[in-house]
Amino acid sequence: MAAVLESVSSTHFSATLANYGIRALNRRSPATIQVNVGKLCNQACHHCHVDAGPRRTERMTRATAARVLEVLASSPHVETLDITGGAPELNPNFAMLVERARALGRKVIVRCNLTVTLEPGMEWLVDFYQRSGVELVCSLPCYTAENTDRQRGAGVFDKSIVALQQLNAVGFGRGGLRLDLVYNPIGASLPPPQAELEAQYRDELTRNFGIVFDRLLTITNMPIARFANQLSTAGNHSAYMSLLVNHFNPATIDALMCRDLVSVGWNGRLYDCDFNQMLEIPLGGGASTIWEIDDVGKLAGASVATGSHCFGCTAGAGSSCGGAIA
Numbered sequence: 001m002a003a004v005l006e007s008v009s010s011t012h013f014s015a016t017l018a019n020y021g022i023r024a025l026n027r028r029s030p031a032t033i034q035v036n037v038g039k040l041c042n043q044a045c046h047h048c049h050v051d052a053g054p055r056r057t058e059r060m061t062r063a064t065a066a067r068v069l070e071v072l073a074s075s076p077h078v079e080t081l082d083i084t085g086g087a088p089e090l091n092p093n094f095a096m097l098v099e100r101a102r103a104l105g106r107k108v109i110v111r112c113n114l115t116v117t118l119e120p121g122m123e124w125l126v127d128f129y130q131r132s133g134v135e136l137v138c139s140l141p142c143y144t145a146e147n148t149d150r151q152r153g154a155g156v157f158d159k160s161i162v163a164l165q166q167l168n169a170v171g172f173g174r175g176g177l178r179l180d181l182v183y184n185p186i187g188a189s190l191p192p193p194q195a196e197l198e199a200q201y202r203d204e205l206t207r208n209f210g211i212v213f214d215r216l217l218t219i220t221n222m223p224i225a226r227f228a229n230q231l232s233t234a235g236n237h238s239a240y241m242s243l244l245v246n247h248f249n250p251a252t253i254d255a256l257m258c259r260d261l262v263s264v265g266w267n268g269r270l271y272d273c274d275f276n277q278m279l280e281i282p283l284g285g286g287a288s289t290i291w292e293i294d295d296v297g298k299l300a301g302a303s304v305a306t307g308s309h310c311f312g313c314t315a316g317a318g319s320s321c322g323g324a325i326a
Contacts, residue, residue, distance in 0.1 A: 013310040020250045025258065025284075027272070027303035032261040033075070034082040034274060034321070035060070035068055036257070037091040039134045039266070042116050043154045043163045049278050051225040052086040059086075060266040065093040065288050068264055069100050075296045082261075082321065084274065086109040089125055098132050108134045111321075114157055114163040126163075130170040135178040137217065137321075138164070143204040147186055173213040180215045182323075188231060188240040190217035190247060190316045192311075194324040217323030220244075222275050222312045244311035252318030255325040258304045263297050272304045275312070280304045 002307045038059035041052035051142055060068075072081055081101040088094050088110060101108050110129070129136060140160055142148045148157035164179075173179035181201065195230040198216035200309055205211040221227050223240055231237040262283075263271040270278040285302030287293040318325035 013306040013308060013314075015251075016245070017306075018310075022250060022253055025253070025256070025306060027262075027284075027299055027302055027304055028068040028259050029077045029300040030075070030260055031069070032082050032257075032264045033072055033077060033078055033264060033266055034084060034261055034297060035065075035097070035264045036084050036266055036274060036277060037065070037086070037088045037094065039086045039127075040090045041086040041113065042090070042119050043087070043113055043152055043156065045226075048226045049084060049222045049224050049275060051278070056086065058266050059091050060093060060268075062093055062096075064268045064290065065091075065097055067268065069097065069104075071290055071294060071296060072101060072106060073104055074294045077297045078106065080107045080109060082111070087113055087116040089116050091123060095128065098134060099130075102132055102134075106131065110134045110136055112138045113135050113152075114140065114160040115158040115258075116136050117163045117166065118159050126166050126170055129167070129172070130177065133177065135173060135180070136167065137180045137182060138167075138211045139184075140201075141184050141186065143201050143208075143315075151186055154270075159323070161209050161211070164213075165209065168210075168212060170242070173211075173311060179213045180217055181213050182217050182219055184219045184221050187245070188234075190238045190243065191220060191319070191324070194218040194317065215323070217315070217321075218319070219321075219323060220312045220315060220319035222309055224309050225274060225278055241308065241311070244315040247313055247315040248311060249316060249318060249326055251326040252314045255318070255320070256313055257320040257322065259323075264290055275309055276305055279307070279309065281307060287319075 039050055039052045040050050040059055044053035072078060096185055098108050116122055141151050145157035167179055171177045183197060193252035231240050258272045263274050263277050263279050270283045270287055270289060272284055284305035286299045313319050
């Protein structure tokens with residue numbers, strides 16, 4: 001099958017699905033609403049598919065955040081509000097989203113870059129996380145300072161360790177409050193096997209820093225935005241796309257996050273996933289904005305918009321916001 005995949009190269013993802021006799025993707029009733037509240041971040045990571053950073057000004061308004069909560073309340077099959085950014089904590093409506101979603105009885109995931117908890121004026125975050133009972137998914141691309149700082153900036157590793165120790169101190173990662181870590185490759189390669197790498201992380205972080213966590217999630221770098229520019233500058237874009245295409249794994253298809261998730265942009269527009277959002281690829285079927293729908297369950301059965309970047313989620317063991325999927 002490798003020869004067939006090479007023949008389609010980085011053409012539209014649907015061509016590869018057809019080669020395997022797989023129907024075009026359709027979504028199930030969404031169990032998760034993932035909300036990107038803006039692109040402002042205290043970091044500017046090399047791999048960032050959001051192209052986030054300290055100078056970005058896009059942010060979700062109070063009215064849009066309130067509408068997200070209205071839709072969440074009227075979508076009974078949605079179990080989880082997944083809040084991301086940028087650094088989502090830098091949005092002034094972050095606490096409101098967390099508190100009201102928790103009051104509705106929904107699970108709340110916060111995708112945290114760790115160092116934001118150490119920013120001036122953000123000292124309240126760790127206690128807020130604990131009181132709110134959120135689940136944290138925290139970026140830590142390596143258990144060594146050299147590799148982490150290479151990807152995320154000088155001094156980020158040391159700050160991340162301090163933040164993790166503070167989170168452990170209030171109960172995260174110790175069997176009560178959930179603390180997951182995220183690994184993504186430093187360069188143009190696929191992640192190693194998730195279980196093996198998790199064991200390495202656990203050994204290194206516990207032995208060297210006394211840090212514990214629940215799971216490690218491995219996520220493939222997506223060939224879009226800042227990472228795509230990095231690949232092009234290095235002359236590696238075609239090679240990386242070939243790597244993804246030639247490692248297409250049909251066993252990943254059923255568990256792709258776009259099957260069970262709807263993504264909401266900072267401006268209230270709807271997308272099939274966070275990656276489509278960054279490429280501004282509209283929802284494959286159904287409403288266009290958060291104001292045009294009350295229950296996202298009505299999106300069940302709608303088509304999912306795909307493109308060549310979808311090979312990033314289906315290569316090897318697969319990749320999603322929940323880590324490896326096959």
